[in-house]
Amino acid sequence: MIIKKITDLTDEEKTTLINRNKMNLENIYPIVREILDNVKNNGDSALKEYTKKFDKVDIDDFKVHKEEIEKAYNRIDYKIIEAIEKAHDNIKSFHEIQFKNLKEWEINKNGIKAGQIIRPIEKAGCYVPGGRAFYPSTVLMTVVPAKVAGVEKVVVVSPPNGTEGNPATLVASDIAKADEIYKIGGAQAIGALAYGTETIPKVDIIVGPGNIFVTAAKMMVYGNNVAIDFPAGPSEVLIICDEKANNDYVAIDFLAQAEHDPNSSCIITTTSKEKAEAIKNKIMELINKNIKRKEIINSSLKNSAILYGNLDECINLSNEYAPEHLEIITENPREVLKYIKNAGSIFLGSYSPVPVGDYASGTNHVLPTSRCAKMYSGLSVDTFIKKPTVQELTKEGLESISDIVITLAEAEGLYNHAESVKKRLI
Amino acid sequence: MIIKKITDLTDEEKTTLINRNKMNLENIYPIVREILDNVKNNGDSALKEYTKKFDKVDIDDFKVHKEEIEKAYNRIDYKIIEAIEKAHDNIKSFHEIQFKNLKEWEINKNGIKAGQIIRPIEKAGCYVPGGRAFYPSTVLMTVVPAKVAGVEKVVVVSPPNGTEGNPATLVASDIAKADEIYKIGGAQAIGALAYGTETIPKVDIIVGPGNIFVTAAKMMVYGNNVAIDFPAGPSEVLIICDEKANNDYVAIDFLAQAEHDPNSSCIITTTSKEKAEAIKNKIMELINKNIKRKEIINSSLKNSAILYGNLDECINLSNEYAPEHLEIITENPREVLKYIKNAGSIFLGSYSPVPVGDYASGTNHVLPTSRCAKMYSGLSVDTFIKKPTVQELTKEGLESISDIVITLAEAEGLYNHAESVKKRLI
Numbered sequence: 001m002i003i004k005k006i007t008d009l010t011d012e013e014k015t016t017l018i019n020r021n022k023m024n025l026e027n028i029y030p031i032v033r034e035i036l037d038n039v040k041n042n043g044d045s046a047l048k049e050y051t052k053k054f055d056k057v058d059i060d061d062f063k064v065h066k067e068e069i070e071k072a073y074n075r076i077d078y079k080i081i082e083a084i085e086k087a088h089d090n091i092k093s094f095h096e097i098q099f100k101n102l103k104e105w106e107i108n109k110n111g112i113k114a115g116q117i118i119r120p121i122e123k124a125g126c127y128v129p130g131g132r133a134f135y136p137s138t139v140l141m142t143v144v145p146a147k148v149a150g151v152e153k154v155v156v157v158s159p160p161n162g163t164e165g166n167p168a169t170l171v172a173s174d175i176a177k178a179d180e181i182y183k184i185g186g187a188q189a190i191g192a193l194a195y196g197t198e199t200i201p202k203v204d205i206i207v208g209p210g211n212i213f214v215t216a217a218k219m220m221v222y223g224n225n226v227a228i229d230f231p232a233g234p235s236e237v238l239i240i241c242d243e244k245a246n247n248d249y250v251a252i253d254f255l256a257q258a259e260h261d262p263n264s265s266c267i268i269t270t271t272s273k274e275k276a277e278a279i280k281n282k283i284m285e286l287i288n289k290n291i292k293r294k295e296i297i298n299s300s301l302k303n304s305a306i307l308y309g310n311l312d313e314c315i316n317l318s319n320e321y322a323p324e325h326l327e328i329i330t331e332n333p334r335e336v337l338k339y340i341k342n343a344g345s346i347f348l349g350s351y352s353p354v355p356v357g358d359y360a361s362g363t364n365h366v367l368p369t370s371r372c373a374k375m376y377s378g379l380s381v382d383t384f385i386k387k388p389t390v391q392e393l394t395k396e397g398l399e400s401i402s403d404i405v406i407t408l409a410e411a412e413g414l415y416n417h418a419e420s421v422k423k424r425l426i
Numbered sequence: 427m428i429i430k431k432i433t434d435l436t437d438e439e440k441t442t443l444i445n446r447n448k449m450n451l452e453n454i455y456p457i458v459r460e461i462l463d464n465v466k467n468n469g470d471s472a473l474k475e476y477t478k479k480f481d482k483v484d485i486d487d488f489k490v491h492k493e494e495i496e497k498a499y500n501r502i503d504y505k506i507i508e509a510i511e512k513a514h515d516n517i518k519s520f521h522e523i524q525f526k527n528l529k530e531w532e533i534n535k536n537g538i539k540a541g542q543i544i545r546p547i548e549k550a551g552c553y554v555p556g557g558r559a560f561y562p563s564t565v566l567m568t569v570v571p572a573k574v575a576g577v578e579k580v581v582v583v584s585p586p587n588g589t590e591g592n593p594a595t596l597v598a599s600d601i602a603k604a605d606e607i608y609k610i611g612g613a614q615a616i617g618a619l620a621y622g623t624e625t626i627p628k629v630d631i632i633v634g635p636g637n638i639f640v641t642a643a644k645m646m647v648y649g650n651n652v653a654i655d656f657p658a659g660p661s662e663v664l665i666i667c668d669e670k671a672n673n674d675y676v677a678i679d680f681l682a683q684a685e686h687d688p689n690s691s692c693i694i695t696t697t698s699k700e701k702a703e704a705i706k707n708k709i710m711e712l713i714n715k716n717i718k719r720k721e722i723i724n725s726s727l728k729n730s731a732i733l734y735g736n737l738d739e740c741i742n743l744s745n746e747y748a749p750e751h752l753e754i755i756t757e758n759p760r761e762v763l764k765y766i767k768n769a770g771s772i773f774l775g776s777y778s779p780v781p782v783g784d785y786a787s788g789t790n791h792v793l794p795t796s797r798c799a800k801m802y803s804g805l806s807v808d809t810f811i812k813k814p815t816v817q818e819l820t821k822e823g824l825e826s827i828s829d830i831v832i833t834l835a836e837a838e839g840l841y842n843h844a845e846s847v848k849k850r851l852i
Binding site: 086097107112168227248253333344353357362371376378382386387391392395397403 | 503506509510512523524527529533538540542543547548560561562563594631645648649651652653657675678679681682684685686718719723766767768769775776779780781782783784786797801802804806808812813815816817819820824829830833834835837838839840844845846847849850
């Protein structure tokens with residue numbers, strides 16, 4: 001982990017920092033291509049083959065039925081069920097307000113009505129990572145915005161846990177009102193959602209995070225009659241903090257991010273060398289104090305840095321970095337926010353650590369990583385809707401713009417385009 | 427061109443119809459890969475090589491300078507300049523209202539503020555097809571929404587016309603206030619925008635239609651630090667019309683679409699066999715009357731069909747087809763609109779032919795084709811913005827949801843996530 005003045009970073013250091021975690025998916029494309037083609041051609045039997053090979057289990061029926069869901073409720077602590085329900089309610093409320101802020105509209109001027117309507121995507125597939133770990137929160141974050149958007153069929157896929165689905169994943173899917181759940185993971189699950197099999201329906205969009213095989217498969221099916229959210233990389237945070245920020249808070253937030261994945265990146269930008277060193281000491285003190293998930297955290301440090309400079313330099317670096325999560329712990333975080341150009345989700349002040357957005361405040365945690373925040377937003381109701389434009393002209397309206405259409409159509413050599421207007425004005 | 431009862435379509439006929447124009451991009455991926463890699467590694471010198479090879483011209487400086495733009499104004503008819511200006515004003519007005527309908531919002535409940543802000547993408551590249559043909563309208567449709575969204579740098583690329591840029595393309599770029607224009611086309615232009623060269627800046631998103639090499643290149647650079655709008659295929663229309671629709675209008679709209687490209691698709695769904703035959707006769711009559719672009723039109727007929735059934739069947743077929751352009755010429759088109767699920771842009775009534783949206787009414791003409799309207803919207807201000815979520819909690823707000831975060835984080839094994847909340851509530 002480097003600790004350095006922002007303006008002293010060499011070009012190479014800066015490039016390495018900014019281009020963290022460039023996944024080299026191309027190496028695994030041939031393997032993934034084979035899996036996808038096999039699923040496309042052989043459907044369920046290919047899924048069985050890969051589930052035996054990768055998940056080490058024979059599954060005859062990938063579909064999770066009602067009885068298995070009911071059983072799942074008895075297999076987990078009531079406290080967890082309750083937490084999933086409360087998180088669900090908050091996430092649903094947030095996304096409902098998001099939906100209400102999407103407006104259909106129409107203007108009517110000189111005989112020309114023009115506007116936009118909102119239509120949900122019909123079928124969505126939500127990939128939820130699983131296997132040994134389980135992420136009921138990711139079920140909520142992918143299923144809820146799709147349901148709020150009005151998607152007719154929301155399908156959850158997640159790797160099996162033994163021959164059964166992970167109980168927390170099933171309970172979360174049930175609470176979020178997913179329409180169908182299948183015990184299938186990996187690139188083969190993406191193939192199933194993209195092409196459809198005897199039991200799993202083809203969907204129109206596939207969302208949700210996964211390992212590099214899942215990400216490569218999403219990239220490869222993209223555009224072939226299926227949309228995806230965005231390529232997912234390891235989780236990351238950038239924290240902009242000033243002298244007054246509480247070192248304990250900054251240090252634990254850094255570590256909370258670092259525990260995600262051995263390739264996670266955590267960047268702190270702060271306003272003085274002394275502050276940078278004080279934060280670093282606090283981080284090291286916590287790491288040395290028998291912290292949980294220590295190995296993962298130590299591995300993440302290679303992608304991490306503590307940098308200092310004036311507040312403008314901190315902000316500019318953050319904008320270039322385009323972090324998935326951005327914490328602003330400064331005296332006036334709303335003032336800093338004005339200058340933020342690129343970030344997936346932004347956490348202001350001392351009492352807004354990233355985990356509140358991961359689980360409970362209602363905002364979505366499926367966010368663009370690896371600099372994708374420069375062009376993408378996180379998952380939202382928008383992900384699951386289209387906004388077709390609509391227009392209706394009167395004869396007078398058509399007449400009023402006919403010269404533009406006829407001149408440009410003829411200039412572009414599209415004579416029948418011009419004709420379609422002329423014929424109506426005879 | 428088939429003319430058939432909707433319910434009599436065989437599964438194979440229906441599949442062929444719906445899956446029109448599946449482009450087989452995979453065959454050309456190796457060629458495009460080579461071009462992209464060459465541009466990535468050799469920058470401008472690779473661009474010169476390909477421009478000589480494909481456009482048969484030596485270009486030393488790809489950048490279009492002020493003098494060349496000024497000259498362009500003198501090279502085209504004043505009537506065309508005026509039409510471009512008027513079209514620009516209408517397109518700008520429409521997209522400005524679109525922008526105003528995107529709202530930043532925040533709720534504040536129990537010490538938890540949460541909402542969304544709007545931020546433009548910083549740099550956008552607009553691909554405008556060229557060479558022998560030229561499309562000033564496409565310049566407007568790609569540059570204007572980016573500028574309205576607040577994109578800082580909007581770059582137009584378009585193939586050279588001899589050693590100069592096409593004058594109409596240059597004039598349209600100037601009127602739309604594009605920041606930079608380059609005379610470069612094909613897959614090499616996409617590579618230049620994706621990776622940057624000595625003269626052409628790397629952008630964050632590439633939009634606009636192109637031939638299959640351009641489309642393949644867009645698909646291949648997608649996700650590598652650059653976003654794209656969507657894969658573009660040949661243009662298409664579906665017309666839903668009832669007995670009262672004017673056969674002349676329906677026939678010319680069918681032909682106006684068919685003249686686009688030898689692979690265009692035109693589908694008419696109507697409410698009786700007699701109407702279907704009357705429309706077919708009208709189309710044939712016009713084709714036989716020395717129509718312009720006859721060869722292209724005749725080729726398009728292979729992807730085209732006139733189908734009949736009751737209005738529900740017409741609507742259902744349209745929803746499955748998910749057309750780029752949808753005309754609804756029925757007694758009550760707004761009633762039909764309620765049931766439309768998938769379409770790029772929708773044209774209601776007798777006086778709203780597709781060409782008004784292509785050029786002049788203000789709506790965008792860069793639209794999802796080849797069934798992509800099931801999951802994508804056309805180009806809009808949304809294409810060029812991100813909506814990061816923002817949250818700010820008070821200590822009490824954090825306290826109120828701490829149990830959810832701690833329970834779920836610990837259930838998912840992310841102990842330092844839980845810790846980041848606990849530390850703040852001591």
